[in-house]
Amino acid sequence: MRAMIETYAALLQDTSGVQAILAEMDRQVSDAKQSVESTKAGVKELAKAIKSSESLLLLGMGASHYANELISFQLRKLGYQALAVSASEFIYDPIPQWKGPVLLTSQSGESVETVRCLPLLEGLQVFSITLNAESTIGRKTQSLVASGGEEKAFAGTRSVTLTIAIMASVCVALGMKSRQELDHALENGPESLQELEKALGLIIQAKHVVATGRSIFSPLAHLFALGCEELSRQAMVCLETGQLRHGPTEILSCDSSLVVFRQDGPLGQLAGSFVELQRKAGFSCVVFDASSYKALENSITIRFPEGDDIFTVLGMMSAFQTLMITYACAKNPYTGLPRYGSKVTTTE
Known part of the structure; x- marks a missing residue:
C-alpha cells in the first residue's frame, strides 16, 4: 500500500506532508x-x-x-x-x-x-x-x-x-x-490491492463522495471522511446509514460515489438495499466489505476477513488510510500541509 501512496504522491507540488x-x-x-x-x-x-x-x-x-x-x-x-x-x-x-x-x-x-x-x-x-x-x-x-x-x-x-x-x-x-x-x-488487510486501485479511480472521478456505515462501522466511515477532508480540502458527506436513509439519499446521483463500510451479520445484510438505490440514482459504489455475503452488484468490493467488531476494524485501518491519502493526492497538490489548522487544536 505504501507503493500506491508513493505513486500518487508524485502528483504533488510538495511531497513533505505525505512523506511525514x-x-x-x-x-x-x-x-x-x-x-x-x-x-x-x-x-x-x-x-x-x-x-x-x-x-x-x-x-x-x-x-x-x-x-x-x-x-x-x-x-x-x-x-x-x-x-x-x-x-x-x-x-x-x-x-x-x-x-x-x-x-x-x-x-x-x-x-x-x-x-x-x-x-x-x-x-x-x-x-x-x-x-x-x-x-x-x-x-x-x-x-x-x-x-x-x-x-x-x-x-x-x-x-x-x-x-x-x-x-x-x-x-x-x-x-x-x-x-x-x-x-x-x-496484521490483516485487504484481499486485493487491485480493487483498492479501482476504488480510487471511482471516487476521484466523482463530483462528490458520501461515506456511510452502521453501528461500529459508522465511526469508521467518519474516520475515513474526516481524513479525506483534512487532506484533500474537499467536502465529504458522512452519515450513519440509517440517517442517510431518512432523506439525504436525495443527494445521490450519477455524479456521486458512495463508500460503504460493511460488516458481517444482519447489519451487513442491510447494505443490500443500496443495489436498488444505485439503479435509480446512478451513483458509483465502493464497499469496504468484511461480510460473508455476496458482493453488491455493480460495486467495487474490497474484501477483508469477516467480522463485525473492533478487531475487524483494526484490519481495515491501513487500507482505508491508503484510499484517503491517495484520493487527497489527486485533489490537493499540497496534501498533508494544512492551510488553517494545526496538528494540535488549542483554540475553540
Missing part, C-alpha cells in the same frame, strides 16, 4: 503491538473500573471522538453502558450525576476542549489514552500512553491505529477475545 504521513504509517503496526504490551497494567485497571461500574463515559475531539464512538458501540455489545460525547459538547452541557469512570482520548493530550473537561470531572476516576505522557491529560489522569511518541504528521493515521489497538486490548481484558487474536487483527 508515510513515516507514521510505516511503524503503526509495530507501535500498536508495543502499545498493547506497555499499557497492560493500565488497561487492566480500566477494565476493572468498567466491570465494577458497568459503564464508561468517553470524551474526545476529532478522530479521537470517532475512536471513542467505536469502542462505545463495542462495549454496549458486551453489555456495558458506554457513551461517547464530544468534549466540546460536554464542557457546555455536561452529563448530570455521572458516577462511573471516564476515558479522555487525545493524541496530543492537549486538545483544548478535552483539557477543559478535567475540572468538570473532579471526584471521578479518570483514565486517558494519549501519545504524550508529559501532556496535561497525560499527567492529570490515569494515562495509557501509546508507544512511539507523538504523531507529527497532519491527519491521524498511526495515532488512531494505536488508540483503537489499546481500546481493543481493553476488550481483551473484558474477556472478549485473546491477545493473539488482537495481534492477528493488526
Whole structure:
C-alpha cells in the first residue's frame, strides 16, 4: 500500500506532508503491538473500573471522538453502558450525576476542549489514552500512553491505529477475545490491492463522495471522511446509514460515489438495499466489505476477513488510510500541509 501512496504522491507540488504521513504509517503496526504490551497494567485497571461500574463515559475531539464512538458501540455489545460525547459538547452541557469512570482520548493530550473537561470531572476516576505522557491529560489522569511518541504528521493515521489497538486490548481484558487474536487483527488487510486501485479511480472521478456505515462501522466511515477532508480540502458527506436513509439519499446521483463500510451479520445484510438505490440514482459504489455475503452488484468490493467488531476494524485501518491519502493526492497538490489548522487544536 505504501507503493500506491508513493505513486500518487508524485502528483504533488510538495511531497513533505505525505512523506511525514508515510513515516507514521510505516511503524503503526509495530507501535500498536508495543502499545498493547506497555499499557497492560493500565488497561487492566480500566477494565476493572468498567466491570465494577458497568459503564464508561468517553470524551474526545476529532478522530479521537470517532475512536471513542467505536469502542462505545463495542462495549454496549458486551453489555456495558458506554457513551461517547464530544468534549466540546460536554464542557457546555455536561452529563448530570455521572458516577462511573471516564476515558479522555487525545493524541496530543492537549486538545483544548478535552483539557477543559478535567475540572468538570473532579471526584471521578479518570483514565486517558494519549501519545504524550508529559501532556496535561497525560499527567492529570490515569494515562495509557501509546508507544512511539507523538504523531507529527497532519491527519491521524498511526495515532488512531494505536488508540483503537489499546481500546481493543481493553476488550481483551473484558474477556472478549485473546491477545493473539488482537495481534492477528493488526496484521490483516485487504484481499486485493487491485480493487483498492479501482476504488480510487471511482471516487476521484466523482463530483462528490458520501461515506456511510452502521453501528461500529459508522465511526469508521467518519474516520475515513474526516481524513479525506483534512487532506484533500474537499467536502465529504458522512452519515450513519440509517440517517442517510431518512432523506439525504436525495443527494445521490450519477455524479456521486458512495463508500460503504460493511460488516458481517444482519447489519451487513442491510447494505443490500443500496443495489436498488444505485439503479435509480446512478451513483458509483465502493464497499469496504468484511461480510460473508455476496458482493453488491455493480460495486467495487474490497474484501477483508469477516467480522463485525473492533478487531475487524483494526484490519481495515491501513487500507482505508491508503484510499484517503491517495484520493487527497489527486485533489490537493499540497496534501498533508494544512492551510488553517494545526496538528494540535488549542483554540475553540
